[in-house]
Amino acid sequence: MGNKKRILVVDDSSFLRNSLKKILEDHGCEVVGMAENGLEAITKYKELKPDLVTLDIIMPQMNGLEVLKLLKVVDPNACVVMVSSMSAQQSVTDCVQAGAKNYILKPYEADKVIAVLQKVFL
Amino acid sequence: MRKPTADQLNAFVGPSIEVLEKLARISAQVGTLRRQRWSIPLDRPVIAIGVEGDLDGRVVFLFDPPVLERILTALLGTPLPPLTDPICFDALGEVANIIAGNATGRLESLGYHMTITPPQILTWEDVNHGMIENEGLVIPLKSAWGEIGVSLFLERV
Numbered sequence: 001m002g003n004k005k006r007i008l009v010v011d012d013s014s015f016l017r018n019s020l021k022k023i024l025e026d027h028g029c030e031v032v033g034m035a036e037n038g039l040e041a042i043t044k045y046k047e048l049k050p051d052l053v054t055l056d057i058i059m060p061q062m063n064g065l066e067v068l069k070l071l072k073v074v075d076p077n078a079c080v081v082m083v084s085s086m087s088a089q090q091s092v093t094d095c096v097q098a099g100a101k102n103y104i105l106k107p108y109e110a111d112k113v114i115a116v117l118q119k120v121f122l
Numbered sequence: 123m124r125k126p127t128a129d130q131l132n133a134f135v136g137p138s139i140e141v142l143e144k145l146a147r148i149s150a151q152v153g154t155l156r157r158q159r160w161s162i163p164l165d166r167p168v169i170a171i172g173v174e175g176d177l178d179g180r181v182v183f184l185f186d187p188p189v190l191e192r193i194l195t196a197l198l199g200t201p202l203p204p205l206t207d208p209i210c211f212d213a214l215g216e217v218a219n220i221i222a223g224n225a226t227g228r229l230e231s232l233g234y235h236m237t238i239t240p241p242q243i244l245t246w247e248d249v250n251h252g253m254i255e256n257e258g259l260v261i262p263l264k265s266a267w268g269e270i271g272v273s274l275f276l277e278r279v
Contacts, residue, residue, distance in 0.1 A: 012240060015197060015213040058219055060240045085223025086237065088230040106220045107144050 005121060006032045008048060010041040010067070011056040011083065016106075020054060020083070023110045029117070038062030042070055045078065052120065054104075057084035057091065065094055072099045081120060083108070126274040129232050131155075131261060134181065137224035138263055138272055145217060146196035148189065150270060153262035158271075160249050160256050166190055166205040168244040169214050170254070171222040175236025177229070179276040180254055182244055183218045186268030193217060215241030221272075 007029050011017045014036070021031045032048045035041040037059055045053060053071065057064035064082060071078045082095045085106040092103045101120045104113060135152055142148040162168055169183045185193070187205070194202055197213045204210070222238045229236060249256050258273040 013212050013216045013219075015209065016216055058223065058238055058240055063237075085220040087224045087227030088235070088237075089227070090230060090235055091226070091237070106216075106223065107141055 005029045005051045005117070006048070008033045008035065008041070008044055008050040008053045010035045010038075010053060010059075010064070012036050012059040013056075016056070020113070023113050024117075026110070027114045027117075038064075038067040038070070041067050042074060045071055046074060052079045052081060052101075052117070054081050054083045055100075057082060057086055057095070065098060068095060068098050068100055079120065081116060125259060126276055130177070130229070130234075130274060130276060133228035133232065134221065134225045134272055134274065135261060135263075136228060137221045138261075138270065141217065141221045141224060142193070142263070142265070142270065145220070146193045148192060148196075148265045148267065150263040150265040153264045153269070156260050156262065157257055158260050160254075160258065162244065162246050162249065167211045167214060169211070169218040170242050170244040170248070171218050172239030172242070173222065173236055173276055174239065176234040176279055177236050177276045178279045179274070181218070181222050181225075182254065182258065182271075182273040182275065183214070183221075184260075184271040184273070185214070186270070189265055189267040189270055190214070192265075192267040211241075211243055 007024055009017050009020050009031055017034045024031050032050050033044045035044050055064045068080055080100050081102045082100045083104045102116045104116050139150050142150050171181045173179055194210055218241050254275050261272040263270040
């Protein structure tokens with residue numbers, strides 16, 4: 001994937017944050033931060049300016065689609081990949097229309113995550 | 123609350139079996155549906171996922187202890203923390219979240235548009251305060267490590 005990509009992982013599940021972090025780091029990415037809710041994600045995005053954000057949708061308080069829209073206000077060029085269990089096509093369409101680069105369906109394999117990131121960074 | 127339809131039940135059965143197989147290498151088969159009074163165990167979490175949209179309500183997951191340990195071992199490794207530890211709820215909640223989230227795609231193809239809300243631990247107070255009925259229809263998923271009971275408390279809006 002070229003030079004080391006700096007990634008912010010956003011998910012309310014600590015188990016999934018850590019498992020995604022391991023996948024990303026095993027494949028040469030640098031996880032510069034992790035956030036467990038939308039507000040923390042916005043704050044860390046401003047502070048860390050990552051190359052990419054992986055963003056869960058089903059989160060308390062503010063869902064991932066709302067966070068995505070706020071991130072796009074903060075930085076219209078923010079590169080965001082949704083990572084969600086929601087398999088309804090409407091969910092995918094809503095996220096893509098709001099500016100998501102791609103959508104990874106849970107449960108995922110490491111290969112799938114890396115293939116999507118490679119596609120995004122091409 | 124009306125009984126869930128066969129289509130609604132099936133929309134959750136497929137993802138339940140697939141997700142258990144993929145995440146924990148557990149092969150499960152559907153047993154005979156039954157109505158059952160709730161008995162909330164104290165030694166392990168009962169997980170509820172909220173559903174909002176054309177269908178509204180909750181999906182509740184109750185795991186037999188051996189299958190619960192099998193799932194958690196696959197997700198968290200060993201040694202396992204106590205089953206009441208928050209990390210166990212976190213991991214089990216994610217399993218329930220993935221099953222319910224995957225079911226939304228199948229329900230969408232049946233004309234139901236909906237979203238889900240984050241997992242919660244179900245307590246006796248939820249039952250006593252009427253947040254769910256005290257008796258529900260259980261989809262029993264039978265595995266070599268015991269049963270995963272999936273109950274739907276959904277109403278068409």
